[in-house]
Amino acid sequence: MLPSHSFTPEFKAEIVGLCRRGDRSIGQVAKDFELTETAVRDWVKQAEVDEGERNGLTSSEHEELAALRRENRRLREDVDVLKRATAFFASMPKWGTPAPGWCQSGRTGGVGSLFRCPAWWLVLDVPPRRPWRPPWSGFIGARSQPD
Template sequence: MMEHMGKKKPRPRRSFTREFKAEIVELCQRGDRSIGQVAKDFNLTETAVRDWIRQAEVDTGRRDELTSNEREELAALRRENRRLREDVNILKRATAGSGCPSTTPAEPRDAHAPRRSDPGTAARKSSWPRPGGPGRHAARRTDANAGRDANRPPRPR
């Protein structure tokens, strides 16, 4: 007995024609019966009837929202967009293993760096300029020569 209390069976989803919805909206807008009463008389949910009234107000320009035609167009565009994205993903997967340079994204590289594919332009190690600056011993070298005459050679280490 306790499991039946407070539990309602979910109502199956139904679809209605535009003409039927327009008749229900017209009944509600006449003012003879309340929205709740109209919904009860036609075995509809009050929420559905309120949504139909709101949409009718939008379609007639009394409310600023998407019209029914705009909603249909938006839904169609979203379906098309979803289908096109799936097509692009399929094409990406199909061309990923082909090794075609036009389908693989270019890697950003330093304009001055030698190309890896050309062995003749291999980078040569250079001692100067050092990448991180003069180095950590630069201060020591200048300190060792501090106060010396410019004509005298540096002190041997």
């Protein structure tokens, strides 16, 4: 398969002009400039559409259509991201009501059970409460009762 080339609009206009003069056929012009006959025919058809001689989308309409399709694709991607974000945040617990399975206390409702829930310690940035112990109880060899 031959590699595709990008030609300037000026070059395409020159080729179309040579074909329209009638000196040479489209096939002959394509051979002289080492182009495919299909590409030259397409350029001639597009020039006729741009000048209003033939029905179809003009070059500017093609560019506008391509830009709108790009924007549409980008907006669909944005909507997809927002849908995923909505699903993620919808699965998180609501303020004041711990989600089932998040709270290990076994109770539901009430501020006391809310703050015993380890998940809320993360959400509220509150360190977990530890039961109070006398300062001497954590040492090795500490007596159970003070003197």
